[in-house]
Amino acid sequence: MIRMETLINTVRKTALAATLTGIAAFAHAHGDVTPQAVDTSALKAIDGGWQEKNPYRKNADAIRIGDSAYNQNCARCHGLGAVSGGIAPDLRMLPPGDEGDEYFIQRIRNGVTRNGAVYMPPFEGTLTQEAMWAIRAWLETVHEE
Numbered sequence: 323m324i325r326m327e328t329l330i331n332t333v334r335k336t337a338l339a340a341t342l343t344g345i346a347a348f349a350h351a352h353g354d355v356t357p358q359a360v361d362t363s364a365l366k367a368i369d370g371g372w373q374e375k376n377p378y379r380k381n382a383d384a385i386r387i388g389d390s391a392y393n394q395n396c397a398r399c400h401g402l403g404a405v406s407g408g409i410a411p412d413l414r415m416l417p418p419g420d421e422g423d424e425y426f427i428q429r430i431r432n433g434v435t436r437n438g439a440v441y442m443p444p445f446e447g448t449l450t451q452e453a454m455w456a457i458r459a460w461l462e463t464v465h466e467e
Contacts, residue, residue: 357445358394360453362387368451372427375420378452378459388460391453399442404464410442414466423458430454 364383378384392404399410406412416422431454433444445454 357448358391360387360391360394360449360456362450362452362456365452365456368455372431372451373455374427375423376455376458376462378455379419379462381459384456384459385463386460387453388456388458391449392457392460395445395449396457404461413461414464416461416465418462418465426458426461427454430457 364387365378365381368377378388392400393402396404396413400413401407401410404413416426429442430449431444431446433440434442449457
């Protein structure tokens with residue numbers, strides 16, 4: 323006959339294991355947040371296809387817009403202030419200037435998939451090029467070596 327205390331402990335352990343499994347799956351999901359629209363009407367529109375270099379570097383309006391856009395669309399995985407909590411890369415470490423632009427725009431446009439697992443969803447078609455470059459402009463203000 324099973325003692326009541328043993329049964330209760332077994333139920334608690336099972337519930338805890340299920341909860342932790344759910345949290346791990348949730349933390350790994352990365353795509354569980356609905357992307358938020360970004361108002362870039364204060365910025366000069368980008369014409370002529372995808373830019374290779376950030377046209378908004380050091381632009382005050384772009385930095386303000388990028389700060390808000392980052393918090394709404396990126397902070398969940400990359401951390402507030404771009405300080406990663408370990409789920410995704412710490413974006414303060416991206417190389418500043420033109421050097422980091424290619425890496426940044428490639429990742430945000432196309433996302434990152436490894437062995438069939440989505441580590442970062444693609445944002446092309448969800449965020450405009452203007453919004454992406456505004457985020458990059460803001461990220462350069464928090465850059466660290």
